[in-house]
Amino acid sequence: MNERENANILRAVFDALPSLVFVVDQDVRIQEYNAAASDLLMVERMTVIKQRAGDILHCVHSRDVPDGCGRSPFCKTCIIRNSVTEAFHGNRVVRRRARIELLQGATKKEIYALITASPFSFQDRPLALLVIEDISEIAELYRMIPICSVCKKVRDDKESWMLVEAYFKNNWGVDFSHGLCPDCYKIESDKLKAYIKTEQAKPPDPRSSDR
16 A cells, blocks of 8 residues: 555545544644534635634634634633643643533534544644544533432433432443542441440340340
């Protein structure tokens, strides 16, 4: 397989990925992007290349200052930008949760995403692969889960009430591990100590001495 065929395969794999994938530099300027990102952006390629991701995605904070993405006070806490920065320091960031506010025309849209940033080098140039997975639908489902305010059981779509663990197991295939948080550990420990103290304070059973 020659070099051109290798490049074609890599491009095909790149475009087959369902999430938004960008190749960015340290200032989060887009050097390349995949088909999923192209479908979202719907602008000419030359409009995208070399532009900062926040400007192209229309992050609301990219308009806070004239200089755009990466220059407003909010950008210091931007998960996308900070994840890319970590990647350029040699650390791979995997599926970090982020809430992103974008402008669509005059409307502000809020999306929830998982951010992955991986460092790599191409032609002796340091770059980062930035992956944005939109999990807004899942986040919306979590917000809509009806839970009892007293016993904390969850109601499913069949109007059945069940423990939180059973709900997530049945609907998401999620298993829970169980432990005690520090507050509950102290409560249960105090209960056990009080029980032991009560038992020790009881007078001996006279029947036990007759045996």
